[in-house]
Amino acid sequence: MSKQEQHWEKTRNLLFITLAIWFVFSIGIFLFGAEMQESSIRPFGYPLTYWFTCQGSLAIFVILIFWFAGRQEKIDDEFGFSEREGDK
């Protein structure tokens, strides 16, 4: 496998992990909205589903993007595909 193919395989795997986490917090948990609402887990005292829609999922997305960016930069560095000065 060429260097570029390996790079793309790692990039694709990272995409799948990122999308899996995204799926859980944007779609997955809301399949069980009514059940979660009854849960005794109450972040800051808010009902669980309510909290996810107000803050939880939103904050997780912010963190997820920064985590994803960091991992992708590592992958690019590993294969020497990061941008250099004068690449524009």
Add this chain to the structure above:
Amino acid sequence: MIKGKFIDNLPKVYGIYTGGFLVFIILMAIAEQAGMSSKLIGIFFVAFTVLIYALIGWLSRTLQVDAYYVAGRQVPTVFNGMATAADWMSGASFVAMAGGIYFKGYGYMALLVGWTGGYVLVASLLAPYLRKFGCYTVPDFIGTRYGGNLARFCAVIVLTVASFTYVTAQINATGTIASVALDIPFGIAVYVGLASILMCSMLGGMRAVTWTQVAQYIVLIIAYLLPVFWISSKLGAGFFPHFMLADEVARIAELEGQFGFVKNSAADLATVPKGLAGITKAHSSVNATPWAFISLAVCMMAGTASLPHVMMRYFTTPSVRTARRSVGWSLFFIFLLYSSAPMLATLSKLSLIDPTLPTGIIGKTIAEVQAIDWYQNWNQANLMFISDFNGNGTLELNEFFMGGKAVVLATPEIAGLPYVISGLVAAGGMAAAMSTADGLVLAISNALSHDIYYKIINPKAETAKRLIVARVLLVLIGFAGATIAALEIQGILGSVIWAFDFAMSGLFFPLVLGVWWKRANAPGAVAGMLLGLISGTAYLIWVRSGGSGFLGITQLTFGIVGAAVSLVSMIVVSLMTTAPDAATQKMVDDVRVPSGKTVLAQK
């Protein structure tokens, strides 16, 4: 001239700007104490901020193509995040979102999840790759990746349909705010709003829009957060509402149980002014089916990733790496406002319905409520209404009606905050609507001037001519948008949601597969764009004209139909026709690695 220096000094420049704005707020507060009329304060707030934006627009004027289309590709990560946040958060987010949460609760919160979750798709599937591509516009990517003017032309059509639907809503919002704050008729205010929008974008294109959007973000976020924190402290709900409103949320649920949701008869409802609503849904409990929630969230997420005015903001960063990080910053700045909207809705609702609070009106006599100053003001503005349906002389929960905008616009006054805050909120709403309208008008006119005029009609056009055409189109599109906005056909929020569905129907899969599926070719992309847009639109028309729909897909989620048709037709047609040539495959390979020159620069 000041350009190089300006980029290096951004934190200082915007730091001074923010400080200056805070001083302005304090001066206005002092003026209010000294007896300045509330009308004059409103005029000062809106006029002062709009003049600043116009000044920035004029200072950023340019005669270079790179600066006009992509701000010279040198906008730093965090500042591009702020600009995107302003670009993104429209008048609807600012003025209508808290109201939507107030009235519809959980079912509406799908929009919050959708409008933030979409950024994960932007960051992971598209933005860094399109930045590496080095295009000026979204159709530029489609046209070059798939090859051929037909694909480019189809992308322009989808872009125009989606963005134009959106922009009329924004010009409408600037008109509404300008008419209230400056006290002029709506029909004229729309054109005042348009003039301010054009001042920000015409001379400097993307460069001017970028730097005004950063300034607008600062105004709108201060205008949104300050009242939320202030009201929360004033009500004794806690100094940091986001973490401290659990008791208030529980109290609302208790009161809702106590009052019950009484259904009004159709005859009674007929007497309520149009556009106003009563509280009929529980505040914090799950009141929508999983599918209703998820389908709406999915449409907003895919739509986010396909709306060109957002995507083109990531063409302005210096590198692929900064484009990726910039998406994270965008979402962070959006998160600051979105996570506050539910808190504002909670505070607003509690202060109105809790009989034990001095501001509470439920349980008071009708005559008492009618005598309240703010009730009279907002009743006159057609945003509040009470009626004694059951004739017992006391105001019940089902007898109180309010417009969605009132949650943001009226709550500061209801909670007894000084008028200076209401002026600030008006300036914030204006900033939110203007920044989005700017981004959209520019997205449309850039696509028409670059993709249609330069790439298809007259590839030999000189720079000066291209920029003149771009500016003429900008003004024409602005006027077209304002003319339609002045007709007031649809509500602000409804048309915003449609824009997402249109964009998702026609552009989501052609964009994503362009990067992630090498086998995708021009006939496939054209089929995907056209059939997606046509089937989505057909479904919308069918449901609007009384069709029953299927699978619980409503007129707000028709993008699911469009995108599904788009995906299937794109794959089938691509596989039935010949694979892209080696040069195109090489192009896709180049897009996938950050290093090296942009794809368009190699050609």
